[in-house]
Amino acid sequence: MLFTDPVFFFLFFPIVILGFHFFNFFSSNVALLFLTISSLIFYSWDQPLYVFILVYVVVISWIMGNFIRLSQNNKKKIFVCSIILILLPLIFYKYFYFIISNIDIIFLSVSYDIMPENIMVVAKSIILPIGISFYTFQSISYLIDVYTGKIKEKNSFINYSAYVTMFPQLVAGPIVRFKEISKQLISPHITADNIRIGTYFFIIGLSKKVLIADTLAPFVDLIFDGENDNIQNFYIIFIGTVAYALQLYFDFSGYSEMAIGIASYFGFKFPQNFNSPYKAKSLTEFWQRWHMTLSFWVRDYIYFPILANNLRRSMGTVSKYSPHLIAMLIFGIWHGAGWNFLLWGGGHGVALIFENMFLNNLKSTISKIVKIIFTFSVVLLLYIPFRSSDIESTFEMWLALTNFDIEGLLYFLKLINLNIALSILAIPLSLYLVFFRKNIYEMNKELNFNSALLLSVLLIISILVMLSRPYIPFLYFQF
Amino acid sequence: MSNTNFNKIAKIIAKHTRVKEKFITIESTAETIERWDSLTHVKIIVDLEKDFDLQINTSIIGELNSVKSIIQYVELAEKNLSGL
Numbered sequence: 001m002l003f004t005d006p007v008f009f010f011l012f013f014p015i016v017i018l019g020f021h022f023f024n025f026f027s028s029n030v031a032l033l034f035l036t037i038s039s040l041i042f043y044s045w046d047q048p049l050y051v052f053i054l055v056y057v058v059v060i061s062w063i064m065g066n067f068i069r070l071s072q073n074n075k076k077k078i079f080v081c082s083i084i085l086i087l088l089p090l091i092f093y094k095y096f097y098f099i100i101s102n103i104d105i106i107f108l109s110v111s112y113d114i115m116p117e118n119i120m121v122v123a124k125s126i127i128l129p130i131g132i133s134f135y136t137f138q139s140i141s142y143l144i145d146v147y148t149g150k151i152k153e154k155n156s157f158i159n160y161s162a163y164v165t166m167f168p169q170l171v172a173g174p175i176v177r178f179k180e181i182s183k184q185l186i187s188p189h190i191t192a193d194n195i196r197i198g199t200y201f202f203i204i205g206l207s208k209k210v211l212i213a214d215t216l217a218p219f220v221d222l223i224f225d226g227e228n229d230n231i232q233n234f235y236i237i238f239i240g241t242v243a244y245a246l247q248l249y250f251d252f253s254g255y256s257e258m259a260i261g262i263a264s265y266f267g268f269k270f271p272q273n274f275n276s277p278y279k280a281k282s283l284t285e286f287w288q289r290w291h292m293t294l295s296f297w298v299r300d301y302i303y304f305p306i307l308a309n310n311l312r313r314s315m316g317t318v319s320k321y322s323p324h325l326i327a328m329l330i331f332g333i334w335h336g337a338g339w340n341f342l343l344w345g346g347g348h349g350v351a352l353i354f355e356n357m358f359l360n361n362l363k364s365t366i367s368k369i370v371k372i373i374f375t376f377s378v379v380l381l382l383y384i385p386f387r388s389s390d391i392e393s394t395f396e397m398w399l400a401l402t403n404f405d406i407e408g409l410l411y412f413l414k415l416i417n418l419n420i421a422l423s424i425l426a427i428p429l430s431l432y433l434v435f436f437r438k439n440i441y442e443m444n445k446e447l448n449f450n451s452a453l454l455l456s457v458l459l460i461i462s463i464l465v466m467l468s469r470p471y472i473p474f475l476y477f478q479f
Numbered sequence: 480m481s482n483t484n485f486n487k488i489a490k491i492i493a494k495h496t497r498v499k500e501k502f503i504t505i506e507s508t509a510e511t512i513e514r515w516d517s518l519t520h521v522k523i524i525v526d527l528e529k530d531f532d533l534q535i536n537t538s539i540i541g542e543l544n545s546v547k548s549i550i551q552y553v554e555l556a557e558k559n560l561s562g563l
Contacts, residue, residue, distance in 0.1 A: 148538035284516045296541070299517055305537040307518070311525040320518075356518055 001045035002474065003258045004210065004466050012042065016167075017265050021190060028187055032162040035266070039167040043131070050129035053089045054165065060085050061139035062160045065146045069154065079147040083140060089129075090136045097123040098337035131171035133334055133479050135164055137297060142178045144301055151178060159185045168262040172255050172476045174273040175293040181268060188267040198264030200445045203455045203462070205257030210462040212430055213251035214472045219423030220244045222415065224387050231415070232400035233408035241380045243423065244387050246430040249278065251475045252291070257440060276439045281371035283348065283355050283378060294334070303327040321356065325349035335479050340385040340394050347382045372435075481554065488549050491526045495519045508545035520544065531556070 001008050016038045024031035044051035064082030071078050100123055104115040142160070145151040155178075162185060163178055164170075223231070223240030256273035263270045273292050280286035287295045303323050310319035325346065332345015385394040416424075445451075485505070492507070493500040496514040509515040515523075524540050527533065527549065533556050535543070543549050 145538065148536060150538045300538075300541045303517060304521060304540045307521045308524060308537055308540060311521055312528070324518075356516075360514065 001042050002471075003255070003262070004206070004471075006467070007045075008042075009463075012038075013262070020188075020266055024188060028185075029156070029158050031188065032158050032185060035167075036158070036161045036165050039162075039165040039170055042167040043165070043170060047127075047130060053093075053129050053132065054135060054170075056089065057086055057135055057139050058161050058164045061143055061164070062155075062157055065143055065151075065160075066154070068143065068146050069152075075147065079143065082143050086136060086139050086143065090132055093126055093128050093132060095333075095337045097126060128478075130477055134173050134175060135170060137294070137334070138164055138175050141175070141297060141301065145178060151182075155182065166263070166266075166268070168259040168266075168268075169270060172252075172259070172474060172479075173291075173293055174256055174259065174270050175297055176270055180271055184268050190265065190267040194264045194267055196447050197445060198261045199447075199455065201257045201261030201264060201440060203261075203459045204440050205254045205259075205261060206462045206466075207458045208250040208254030208257065209474070210254075210466050211458075212426060212433075213247050213254060213475075214465075214469065215426045216243050216247040216250070216423050216430065217472050218419040220247050220387075222420060224393075225389070226415075231408050231412045232396065233403040233405050234401050235404075235406075235409050236412050237384075237397055237400050238380075239424075239427070241383055241387075242431070243427055245278070245376075245380055245383055246427065246434065248383070248387075248475055249274070249434060250430065255474050255476065272441060274439070275441065276434065278376055278379070278434045279372060280375050281368060282359070282375055283352050286375055286379060287348075287352075294331070298327050298331055298334075302330055321353045324352045324356070328352065335386070339391045340388055343391065343394065344382050344386040347385070351378055351382075484550055484553055485546070487530055488527070488546060488553070491523055491530065492546070495522045495526070503546065505546050505550070508547075510544075515544075527553070 001012060003009075016035070019038070020031050020035055023034050040051055040054070043054055061082065064078065064085065067078045068075055068082065097120075100115055101120065104113075104120065107114040142151070142163075159182070160178075163176070163181055169176055220240060220243050223236060224244065253274040260270045260273075271293055275289040275292065277286055277290035280289050303326075306326060307320070307323040310323065313319075326349075328345040328349030329342060330345070331348070332341045332343070335341045335344070381398075384397050385391070388394040388397060489500050489503040492498070492503050492512070492515070496512050496519055498512055498514065503512070509520060521540065524535055524543065527543075528535055531553055533553070535552075539552075543552055
């Protein structure tokens, strides 16, 4: 089920929100239980059997969290064991085929066929459970916080299961830390402000997805998925990559804002996930503004511990900067089991190292506009492996950026249909919005006649467009 | 708040962010000081550990992202130590 499904919009959400507040009037525990069950229904709507994986992760992480908290002598062993248990489904469903296919390639290169064909066929057919990367990382953050003593108190299973499963953030984040929401779970309550803010976030998020991201999609798909070698030149790939950067931002930030808006209706405040990332003046700043909840997760649980350990031992340059690369490789592989994702993450890691080693001293001497353009250019270049289907396509597209031949551009003009034309027309407007307009956190969210009218118009148009188009998935559902 | 502690903390932050000490105030945070990024932050944490003879739990490194929070942490640690 999706936020843009009519079933969600007109049936599921109204029933659940009313039911939640009805039960909350009598008991917050009952309300949270109702929310959890509703979330499991939400999750199982399209992939019924995969709800058992979610239940497994919730139950095991809660039980192991208690073992860790109560343990005196074997805390570390229990902690390591719990992380392995929680990661098992993710490794199997997401990375199993990648691992065995690469092992197979290595052995084939020395003429040794190690992998039975039927195992390869079965592994390739494994379907990724939606949201597994998100709720796995969410549970891991809980276990780490219990282990390090950040979470000291015992938590009820009802509270914990509501935290992991609540449907607004279940399938594509934001990745919420338990401490960010634990007090809110004890006594959720809704105010007029929650409704106002929730309405703003939901409608703006929906508009971003339906009216902008989905409009950009046809052009992006043509550039990255179409089999047209004739249009592989600098102009088309550059504009196509810009379109993808915009599509990805409006799609993912739109989803996050819808999630935050829906959560607000339940009385929950979720953390911010995007802060105008393309206005960043450096890559370091970009990663403080893009997919913030995952970025801070990797920073707090991977980057800080490794770097602190290295610096405490006064290790050299490699140890000082390698945590950047490790963190970004993990970032990359989190997104997908493929060398192109590792290339994307690794590319950002190397760029961050370069920035920290050489560019930080130049910061004050370069104008803000140049810094923004340079940062955006690096981000664009690295979006190519992120969006490409494989490494081979990535290098073909990078190479094509050196082709300034106009012939390809003229050939492309023949491929333009109405949808492609609308996509291209959406690019300047989208660029204007991301570079020159305030984001939803910065804008005035008062509810008066004008704003209510604007929001209503946006909502109606979004619904009409949504119902008239074939469904285009949220991009981050593939992760 | 001890002036000695504030001065020591300000000196560490100034050293790693290359901002003059006089511009570091009790209200300074990682968001208000330009060069106070993640790498700089951990360098600050490690120097704080050396200067104040502390062992800062990795889980709270991210939370010590302002002069105020660092001072509070240091003073609490000193109180706990003297209470032993």
